[in-house]
Amino acid sequence: MNRFLLFVDQISTWVGKAFGWCILILTFTTSYEVFSRYLFGRPTDWAFDASYMLYGALFMMAGAYTLSRNGHVRGDFIYRAWSPRTQAKMDLVLYILFFFPGMLALVYSGVGFAKMSWLMNEHSSASPNGPIVWPFKWLIPIVGCLMVLQGIVETIRCVQCIRTGRWPNRLHDVEELEKQLLGQQESPSTRARSFEEVGLGRGDI
Numbered sequence: 001m002n003r004f005l006l007f008v009d010q011i012s013t014w015v016g017k018a019f020g021w022c023i024l025i026l027t028f029t030t031s032y033e034v035f036s037r038y039l040f041g042r043p044t045d046w047a048f049d050a051s052y053m054l055y056g057a058l059f060m061m062a063g064a065y066t067l068s069r070n071g072h073v074r075g076d077f078i079y080r081a082w083s084p085r086t087q088a089k090m091d092l093v094l095y096i097l098f099f100f101p102g103m104l105a106l107v108y109s110g111v112g113f114a115k116m117s118w119l120m121n122e123h124s125s126a127s128p129n130g131p132i133v134w135p136f137k138w139l140i141p142i143v144g145c146l147m148v149l150q151g152i153v154e155t156i157r158c159v160q161c162i163r164t165g166r167w168p169n170r171l172h173d174v175e176e177l178e179k180q181l182l183g184q185q186e187s188p189s190t191r192a193r194s195f196e197e198v199g200l201g202r203g204d205i
Helices: 002-019 022-038 046-059 061-066 084-120 140-163 175-186 188-198
Strands: none
Touching: 002 046, 002 061, 002 140, 022 046, 046 140, 061 140, 084 140, 140 188
16 A cells, blocks of 8 residues: 555656646746846847746646645644644545645636637637647646545555554655754654654654
C-alpha cells in the first residue's frame, strides 16, 4: 500500500515540477514586455494573455504536488497541538465533506467548460490577436483528476494514521523555515518528541 501512496506522490511531484518551469517562462515574458514597452515603445499584444495562462497553469498544476507535501495552508496554531490521530480524524472528515465534493464538481463542470471552449475554437478577448484558450481550459478537469487521485492517497494516509497513531511516510523535498528554526532551538530528544506529538513531521521522508 505504501508503494502505491508514494507512486501517486511521485506523479504529483513530476507534474508539479514540470509546470514549475512556467515561472521561468513567465519571468522572461514579463521582462520582455517591460523592455519592449518602456525602452522601445513597442508593447506586445500577447504578453497579457501569456502571463495569465502561464500563472494559471502553474497555480493549478502544482495543486496536487502541494497536497502531496502537506503544504496547503491550515490553522497550524490549533492543528499542531493535536495528536496525530486527532489530526487524521479531522482531515478525514474535511476530505469527505468538502474536498472530494469540490474536486468532483471541478472535474464535472470543467469538462463541459473546456469542451464548449474547444467546440467554439475560443480565442482570448483580452487582446486584438488573442490566442486560443481551449488548451488552457482543458487544464481545469485535468487538475481536478490529479487532485482527486492525490486526495484518495491522503485519505488512505488518514485511515492508516487513525489505526496506528502515526502518519505514514510521504516524499519530502522542501521544509518550512519555521520548522527549521524550531529544530535549531531544541535538543535532539526534545525535537524528536515534539515532532511526533504535535505532528510537524507528518511522515516526511
